Amino acid sequence: MITTHSIPEAAFTTLAAGSGDPAVIRYLREAQQSKHLMLLHAITEAASGSSAAASGSAAFRAGYGLLTRVQALDPGASAWLLGLPHLGGWAHDCLIRLDQESTPDLAYFACAAAAAAVRAGIPFELDLPVRDGCVQLPALGSLRICDQSPWVRLCCDGERVTAEGGFEAPWRLLVPDDGSGGPVPQWRGTPMVRAVTDGLAWDVLLETGDLYLDRYTLPMSIGLSADEIGRWRHRVQSAWEILVHHHRWAAEPMADGISVIVPLMPQHDTDLVSATTPAAFGAVATSWPPDPVTMAETLVHEFQHVKLCGLMDMVPLVQPGTEKVYAPWRQDPRPASGLLQGVYAHIGISRFWHAQQHAETDPDDVLRAQAAFARWRSTIDCAARTLLRTGCLTQAGVRFVGMIRNQGRDLESESVPGNAQEIASEVALDHWLTWQIRHMAIDAAGVASVAAAYKRGESFADQVQPNTWIEEETRKVGRAVRSRLLNMRYLAPARYRELCADGTLSLSEADRLLVSKEASAAVQAYRDQIAGAADPQPDAWIGLTLALHQLPSSPLQMAFATHLPLIFDVHACLGGRSDPLDLAGWFI
Amino acid sequence: MTSGSSRRVITLQGQELKSVIPDLRDLPLDRLAELGDSALAHSIALYRKRLNENGIPLSSFNARI
Numbered sequence: 001m002i003t004t005h006s007i008p009e010a011a012f013t014t015l016a017a018g019s020g021d022p023a024v025i026r027y028l029r030e031a032q033q034s035k036h037l038m039l040l041h042a043i044t045e046a047a048s049g050s051s052a053a054a055s056g057s058a059a060f061r062a063g064y065g066l067l068t069r070v071q072a073l074d075p076g077a078s079a080w081l082l083g084l085p086h087l088g089g090w091a092h093d094c095l096i097r098l099d100q101e102s103t104p105d106l107a108y109f110a111c112a113a114a115a116a117a118v119r120a121g122i123p124f125e126l127d128l129p130v131r132d133g134c135v136q137l138p139a140l141g142s143l144r145i146c147d148q149s150p151w152v153r154l155c156c157d158g159e160r161v162t163a164e165g166g167f168e169a170p171w172r173l174l175v176p177d178d179g180s181g182g183p184v185p186q187w188r189g190t191p192m193v194r195a196v197t198d199g200l201a202w203d204v205l206l207e208t209g210d211l212y213l214d215r216y217t218l219p220m221s222i223g224l225s226a227d228e229i230g231r232w233r234h235r236v237q238s239a240w241e242i243l244v245h246h247h248r249w250a251a252e253p254m255a256d257g258i259s260v261i262v263p264l265m266p267q268h269d270t271d272l273v274s275a276t277t278p279a280a281f282g283a284v285a286t287s288w289p290p291d292p293v294t295m296a297e298t299l300v301h302e303f304q305h306v307k308l309c310g311l312m313d314m315v316p317l318v319q320p321g322t323e324k325v326y327a328p329w330r331q332d333p334r335p336a337s338g339l340l341q342g343v344y345a346h347i348g349i350s351r352f353w354h355a356q357q358h359a360e361t362d363p364d365d366v367l368r369a370q371a372a373f374a375r376w377r378s379t380i381d382c383a384a385r386t387l388l389r390t391g392c393l394t395q396a397g398v399r400f401v402g403m404i405r406n407q408g409r410d411l412e413s414e415s416v417p418g419n420a421q422e423i424a425s426e427v428a429l430d431h432w433l434t435w436q437i438r439h440m441a442i443d444a445a446g447v448a449s450v451a452a453a454y455k456r457g458e459s460f461a462d463q464v465q466p467n468t469w470i471e472e473e474t475r476k477v478g479r480a481v482r483s484r485l486l487n488m489r490y491l492a493p494a495r496y497r498e499l500c501a502d503g504t505l506s507l508s509e510a511d512r513l514l515v516s517k518e519a520s521a522a523v524q525a526y527r528d529q530i531a532g533a534a535d536p537q538p539d540a541w542i543g544l545t546l547a548l549h550q551l552p553s554s555p556l557q558m559a560f561a562t563h564l565p566l567i568f569d570v571h572a573c574l575g576g577r578s579d580p581l582d583l584a585g586w587f588i
Numbered sequence: 589m590t591s592g593s594s595r596r597v598i599t600l601q602g603q604e605l606k607s608v609i610p611d612l613r614d615l616p617l618d619r620l621a622e623l624g625d626s627a628l629a630h631s632i633a634l635y636r637k638r639l640n641e642n643g644i645p646l647s648s649f650n651a652r653i
Contacts (some may be wrong), residue, residue, distance in 0.1 A: 008605075035635075044634045045621075276646075337645060341647045
């Protein structure tokens with residue numbers, strides 16, 4: 001009789017609060033070990049009837065036999081292997097290939113089993129595949145093979161590991177490279193960081209060689225030089241110090257929950273891309289973070305995804321659905337599952353910046369932390385309400401999101417200085433307006449009906465609201481420079497000041513006035529721009545709304561913030577002849 | 589920061605949420621195959637169905653500076 005993993009209600013509640021002590025993380029890790037065993041069994045069954053290469057199948061069976069022996073002799077070594085994100089990545093790849101009737105890489109499992117045996121010093125003999133002149137031992141390192149054979153026999157006698165072609169070394173030396181050991185000929189240990197601060201240690205691999213962890217939106221940074229690895233080690237250590245000193249709630253479970261960082265190659269210098277996949281629990285991927293605080297924030301962000309992926313493997317929180325909705329941190333419409341991941345990440349991010357604002361001393365860094373806190377905490381309630389509205393949540397999901405929402409409300413009750421709050425509110429409004437203009441499509445007949453009612457002088461309140469739906473791109477919005485500049489005020493204040501001072505920015509006069517906080521002049525400039533253009537001007541409408549929001553509170557602000565896509569479409573339907581403010585006044 | 593949350597949350601203290609993942613940690617690998625058409629097969633089928641329906645969603649974030 002097999003029982004199933006369970007998670008105590010208290011752990012569920014702790015996770016919903018964005019937290020998770022090492023004991024909670026242990027529930028998730030243990031479930032992942034069983035999940036990997038489950039997938040391994042599925043692969044074993046499917047592979048027996050597949051067309052996978054005979055040599056791969058034989059290596060898989062031999063690896064399975066070896067791991068069975070490792071499990072009997074050293075359960076800790078097999079548990080280590082079964083908990084690796086490498087194994088999860090490989091197992092998911094195999095299942096997908098088997099489902100698609102393409103050839104799975106079964107021989108990789110022999111390398112994985114050999115890694116567990118080498119780690120435990122258990123005697124074995126196994127034929128392993130050679131790729132690009134190397135044998136991979138996942139999460140340990142790679143062994144350079146001198147001859148050209150596609151397979152090599154690796155042996156361990158309990159003291160030394162030998163391979164055909166003259167390799168020989170004590171098994172105790174075939175370990176990841178934490179920068180402290182001497183070289184072992186033909187062996188390249190997987191780079192490792194041993195971060196330690198105030199007695200709290202975190203061992204984490206910098207994985208740049210495993211095929212099955214090269215599975216993110218950007219490619220893995222393969223072939224990092226010794227200098228580059230040194231820079232990564234230093235950055236991780238610096239980020240760890242920040243986390244341990246100021247965010248211990250995140251650092252303690254992270255030390256148990258993240259075992260691998262995958263450095264990514266960004267496409268642009270200004271990109272900061274980070275990612276997580278439920279196929280590889282315990283691994284997070286990121287491009288080079290520009291500073292230790294950003295690295296620390298990225299780790300908190302991605303660790304939230306790791307925890308939620310682990311929990312959702314155990315307790316489904318979202319049902320499949322087709323509806324896509326607004327996510328305040330993304331430009332594209334997201335499914336409910338993506339929104340849940342995002343809001344959970346932003347609980348962690350908000351908590352990070354809440355504490356970080358008190359840790360910073362440089363005025364620019366303080367502003368960055370305060371505005372980031374104000375920016376992201378405000379998204380939580382909105383996203384949680386959206387999730388609850390979709391009807392895509394399971395019963396447990398409704399409870400989970402309810403607790404997230406409470407967290408958001410608690411964060412909203414914290415005070416933030418006026419300047420930081422103002423920047424955050426404007427950036428949030430810009431994002432929301434841009435998203436609506438870009439993605440909210442409105443039924444053309446409904447728009448025409450509203451436009452006709454306006455011309456007849458009827459009341460907007462008496463009109464039937466036109467149908468709306470979400471599209472990938474319904475109107476073209478192009479004013480990225482303005483949005484980036486608004487964000488730069490708190491993300492990179494020094495750069496912002498520099499750009500404003502040199503006057504070389506390609507901004508329209510209206511945008512320049514908006515950024516300079518000359519709100520009344522900006523409103524007039526946007527009105528002139530809209531009136532004088534032959535084509536619809538979505539960017540100017542967004543700018544007009546932002547400029548109006550810089551002025552003292554008025555009903556017009558709400559009309560624009562609530563109905564901008566409809567006002568825009570009605571204006572176009574009327575031939576672009578009405579004054580934007582007069583028209584918007586009708587929507588109050 | 590979190591102290592205020594408990595006042596509005598209905599918790600089920602002392603209860604556990606059962607998962608769909610069979611606990612295989614103490615099972616010898618060579619006995620996995622003996623389980624045959626069991627709860628394990630059911631769990632695998634559920635997981636593969638989920639994979640087929642949802643793929644492997646990637647949480648990816650680009651904070652362009």
